[in-house]
Amino acid sequence: MAEVKISAEIRNEFGKGAARRARREQKVPAVIYGHGAAPVHVNLPGHALMLALKTPNVLIGLDIEGKNELVIPKAVQRDPLKGFIEHVDLLLVKRGEKVTVEVPVHTEGELAPGGNLLEHILNALPIEAEATHIPESVTVSVAGLDAGHSVLAKDIELPKGSTLAVDEDAVVLQVVAAQAEAPAEATEGEAEGAEA
CATH class of the missing domain: 2.40.240.10 (Ribosomal Protein L25; Chain P)
Known part of the structure; x- marks a missing residue:
């Protein structure tokens, strides 16, 4: 940087x-x-x-x-x-000193077909890095992920010299199934009017 x-x-x-x-x-x-x-x-x-x-x-x-x-x-x-x-x-x-910072998490790729939604649990990932080599962001591929899949902190490839400053099993991203809206049921009055 x-x-x-x-x-x-x-x-x-x-x-x-x-x-x-x-x-x-x-x-x-x-x-x-x-x-x-x-x-x-x-x-x-x-x-x-x-x-x-x-x-x-x-x-x-x-x-x-x-x-x-x-x-x-x-x-x-x-x-x-x-x-x-x-x-x-x-x-x-100081140059060479390690600091703890939060770096933005960016995603790339398309989710599996089916209209699923990607939920960001952590928008920024806490990492420890040398003060003069702090990455601007980390990128995660979500290509092909389906509902129920999660991306954990340990799954994210960090730039050289950076380490996690959060529990490695912390959920960063998760794919959730899209909620389909139930069709509105016709009221009894509308149903009777349709019959007549």
Whole structure:
């Protein structure tokens, strides 16, 4: 995964008023934590951060007033109505360090004929991977699966260097039979009218 470079500035003002001022200036308040260090409060450029967060588990190279740090997003708070980013928690990582993240599960292939439905029990699979080699997603083939079949976490082929961070027997996907709607039965009045 490519590293995204973003410049950050140290934030010395706290509270709702300071956060609103930062957002008016197209900046997003963030907190950087990890490795036992004291949390660092920063403001990030809103547009650059929004573009970076389009990639799940993006590795961000932060330039904090001349000091370079590697971070990954751990929590993103968005405005519930407008969807813009209000705050981000970032986790400090080092090259070679293993981190636990959730990667999206994508499917490929067609289910067996019969109108069955594919149910995603886990939309994202918890894995442990090196911070600089976090996969963007995992892909599962569902070709030919019929009702009653399940895909377990252990059945998913992980990229090299990644391991499961969830019980290997956890159900990730399952195929369920489509429920046919029962035809509406004619009421007695309709049946009598039809006879006449």
